Amino acid sequence: MHKFVVVLPSLLLVVISSLLASAVSIAEEVEMDMDLMQTIESTNDNLSSNIALENAESAIADAKTLNELFAIVAEHYKKEAAKGEDVAEAVDLSTKSIKFSDEIITFLEQKDFESAAGTATDLARSCKTCHNFYKED
């Protein structure tokens, strides 16, 4: 009985750890699925529209969201690269996208909509280049 009492918490710990590990892995997979990419795409569409409408507040919110989402994308590809996958282009482009969204936020805070629009186009181009490399059939 004593043995069992000692072993039980250890077993529970193993079960919980493995559940947590698989939950993290599922979360990661969910984070990098089509939903995330579609969220990025629609947020990018909104950003472009809000810049054109000179709606600074909404555009900044969009750019901040994109900034966070690209951080997830960059992190994912860095991990893939560490595993030896040939994803150098994706790491580069997602890192560039974080930089672009940073710049857009700065331009928008200065109410420089023209520069923000130009950089938003660079950002969209960066997304497109990446999709050309890694799109699914």
Added chain:
Amino acid sequence: MDNKSRRDFLKNSSLGVGGAALAGAIPGINISAASAAELIDPLAPKDPHFQAKIKSVIWLHQNGAPSTLDLYDYKPELVKQAGKGVPDSFLKGIKTSTQGGVNELFVANNRTWKQYGESGAWFSNLLPNLAQQADKLTFIKSSVTIGATHDISILKLNTGDLNPGRPSLGAWISYALGSANPDLPPYVVLYNGSSEPRAGSVNWNSGFLPAVYQGTPFRPGDSPIYYLDRPELRSASQQRSSLDLLNRLNKLGAENRPLDTELKARLRSYDLADRMQVAAPEAVDLSKESDATKKLYGIDDAVSGSYGTSLLRARRLVERGVRFIQVVSGAPEGETEITSWDAHDDLEKNHNLMAKMVDKPIAGLLEDLKSRGLLDSTLVVWTSEFSRTPWGESGTGRDHNPWGYTQWMAGGGLKAGFTYGGTDELGVQVADKDTAVDTYDLHATVLHLLGLNHLKTTFINNGRSERPTVVFGKVVKEILA
């Protein structure tokens, strides 16, 4: 507030129906400064954002996707490696879908190459006449697009999207600049052959822009627009009298409804149709063109005759102020076997015929525009939905290649006799990805030459600001003079 003062209030505060609909939508126009004519007439001429280099565009869509590796993009390495497999390094980053897989590299037996003009541009033996115009051309040899079916990629070429619903480039231009000739539509579509181009009107529609901006297809033959002809039993003066009466009655109604823009638009459309009955057939009537001009366009030849007729009509439309003329290549008169550039097999037979159909007419168009002093104010764009692979398909054909191909432009505001970008040694894909020119970039550049900033050419649709280049587009500044 009585009726009159309410009307005045709405008029003065620009909160009328027209004002609300158009506020912020017209480039270069502040709604409070927009004249009544602009609100009433959606085709009234509008100022560009900055000084334009050109007034008109002739958009030469080579339907079916010619192999630019067989026309402009000379690849000695491809000739050397013909019959061998494609090294993996050339296929990195692309997804191929050629039936039976990527085959051996293919070169047509009869292909020869030569450099022309001071620019030294390469042309194959398929384009002997166009080669003489080498120094007028600005090549973009790093064109890319999304490769799908022809219909989908043609849609992207014209509207910037893979799904129907967005306005075509010509519609955006009509919307942004209005009409330079009140008697003709600002956007005309021409084609040769017995039927309308594949995928049809979705490629010249106005999408979410008002329908008035869509392209008007002109049929081959003497009667270019369906249902435009006046019935034989009705004289021109009878028709004019009826329209005058209708006008008077409608004007009486309009006086009591000053904000009814729909009524005014209808009045205008009756008059436009009346004027177009004279103007449109005259614009496409080649009877007053000299034999030498017709010969220049290859109209005296059975293979190039119908396409040459389209291009001579295009020049006449440019002379009459039409902003955007979309010419879709069809088939030579009477040809039923080869009806486009789509050469999945027997490329040699296909391209011999298709190149012969367009070579002399396009060379003639460039020569004619130049000699009439129109080339500086016109932009000619040679474009296609994608191009073709360096590897063979079905033994003697080529598959679709969206990863790297050639398009060219000629006319005002460009560096003539200039080449931008390039493909890899075998012509599989763009050599330097930073120089890739996608459809959106081509559209942004055309708009720029017309004096329009693509980022500021906007229309509010369902609360969202839309633009011709979707969320993409970069002017290819390197090719600008």
